[in-house]
Amino acid sequence: MNVTDISQETESEILLDEGDHDRFSHYARKADIVESTVTGKPIVALCGKVWVPDRNPDRFPICPKCKELYEQKKAKENS
Numbered sequence: 129m130n131v132t133d134i135s136q137e138t139e140s141e142i143l144l145d146e147g148d149h150d151r152f153s154h155y156a157r158k159a160d161i162v163e164s165t166v167t168g169k170p171i172v173a174l175c176g177k178v179w180v181p182d183r184n185p186d187r188f189p190i191c192p193k194c195k196e197l198y199e200q201k202k203a204k205e206n207s
């Protein structure tokens with residue numbers, strides 16, 4: 129009898145705290161961030177990254193891509 133244990137579903141784990149992207153604070157719609165702090169659900173940032181906003185956004189530097197997109201948007205609004 130050769131029983132293989134396949135109950136460990138490691139691949140289904142959602143790695144929200146791994147990788148460089150999670151070392152940043154991202155920009156997102158304020159309403160989404162507010163909702164996420166209540167529900168704890170991940171939201172889509174300006175750069176397309178799905179992440180859970182930290183309660184202390186100052187802990188991480190701003191995501192360069194989000195910053196770029198945010199400044200582009202701001203420049204458009206001012207022109």
Ligand SMILES: [Zn+2]
Pocket residue numbers: 153154155173174175176177191192193194
């Ligand atoms: Zn970002």
